[in-house]
Amino acid sequence: MxxxxxxxxxxxxxxxxxxESQTSQAEPKFNMVSDEAKKYWYDGKAEINSYDLEQVxxxxxRQGKAVLxxxxxxxxxxxxxKADQSAADNLSVLKCNSTKSFLTGIYPYQMxxxxxxxxxxxxxxxxxxxxxxxWCGQTYMHLVNKKGTFEIDYNSxxxxxxxxxxxxxxxxxxxxxxxxxxxxxxxxxHGTHKxxxxxxxxxxxxxxxxxxxxxxxxxxxxxxxxxxxxxxxxLKRTVQVRYxxxxxxxxxxWVESYPENGQMMTTKASLIRSMQSDYWNxxxxxxxxxxxxxxx
Numbered sequence: 001m002x003x004x005x006x007x008x009x010x011x012x013x014x015x016x017x018x019x020e021s022q023t024s025q026a027e028p029k030f031n032m033v034s035d036e037a038k039k040y041w042y043d044g045k046a047e048i049n050s051y052d053l054e055q056v057x058x059x060x061x062r063q064g065k066a067v068l069x070x071x072x073x074x075x076x077x078x079x080x081x082k083a084d085q086s087a088a089d090n091l092s093v094l095k096c097n098s099t100k101s102f103l104t105g106i107y108p109y110q111m112x113x114x115x116x117x118x119x120x121x122x123x124x125x126x127x128x129x130x131x132x133x134x135w136c137g138q139t140y141m142h143l144v145n146k147k148g149t150f151e152i153d154y155n156s157x158x159x160x161x162x163x164x165x166x167x168x169x170x171x172x173x174x175x176x177x178x179x180x181x182x183x184x185x186x187x188x189x190h191g192t193h194k195x196x197x198x199x200x201x202x203x204x205x206x207x208x209x210x211x212x213x214x215x216x217x218x219x220x221x222x223x224x225x226x227x228x229x230x231x232x233x234x235l236k237r238t239v240q241v242r243y244x245x246x247x248x249x250x251x252x253x254w255v256e257s258y259p260e261n262g263q264m265m266t267t268k269a270s271l272i273r274s275m276q277s278d279y280w281n282x283x284x285x286x287x288x289x290x291x292x293x294x295x296x
Contacts, residue, residue: 041072129141273295
């Protein structure tokens with residue numbers, strides 16, 4: 001009986017360790033984060049948001065789905081990855097996984113960007129990765145923020161875009177906007193700034209990976225929501241994000257407009273549903289119903 005009890009304890013311990021390795025770390029002792037935010041973001045779950053997508057590609061509007069997943073993780077400043085072990089210099093980050101999926105005729109597009117922004121001082125991500133897969137090939141961008149210098153690698157199946165490496169001075173990142181809205185939207189400064197557009201846009205439109213002049217503003221959309229606007233005059237491109245003006249500042253939709261095949265066209269994403277889930281534990285066949293709940 002004692003042997004059985006010992007084995008049971010060991011088994012439970014292993015199961016607990018396995019789960020903890022997938023979930024976010026225990027709530028850190030932050031001084032600049034509200035108790036409401038800490039309670040929400042450190043509950044051991046991720047927030048999953050599904051969106052109906054109308055994506056511009058090749059001069060046509062493509063129907064698809066977009067997903068924003070937000071989850072806190074321990075981040076290794078040494079390896080620029082999710083930390084496997086506790087360390088004094090680990091940082092707590094809010095990871096945002098942004099995905100899009102849509103069809104262009106016979107072949108599909110799968111797109112994903114991951115950003116890792118410090119939870120307590122969400123100014124600029126420590127790392128951003130972005131990839132696009134479709135039947136012609138793949139593109140991949142990787143940005144690491146090392147003390148205010150961006151080290152960027154860009155690879156593509158296109159010859160002229162392959163094996164690019166560059167270092168850039170710190171600038172605002174459009175791919176951080178969703179996370180900053182969620183954590184500290186009041187820190188977003190109005191006016192003209194240097195900003196690197198979203199990696200999705202740069203790859204789809206084959207634009208130079210660099211910062212562009214961007215005009216940023218936030219206004220009240222109505223009594224319960226705000227609208228953030230980013231305009232890039234040189235690119236003739238605008239991005240608008242509408243979000244709730246009260247915690248947890250859920251992103252309701254976004255709209256992106258730019259020239260495509262000689263005319264202005266618009267990509268749109270509108271919220272279907274939002275849920276909190278430890279999705280890494282939802283890997284069984286019966287768990288697919290959760291995708292139906294999200295409208296995916």
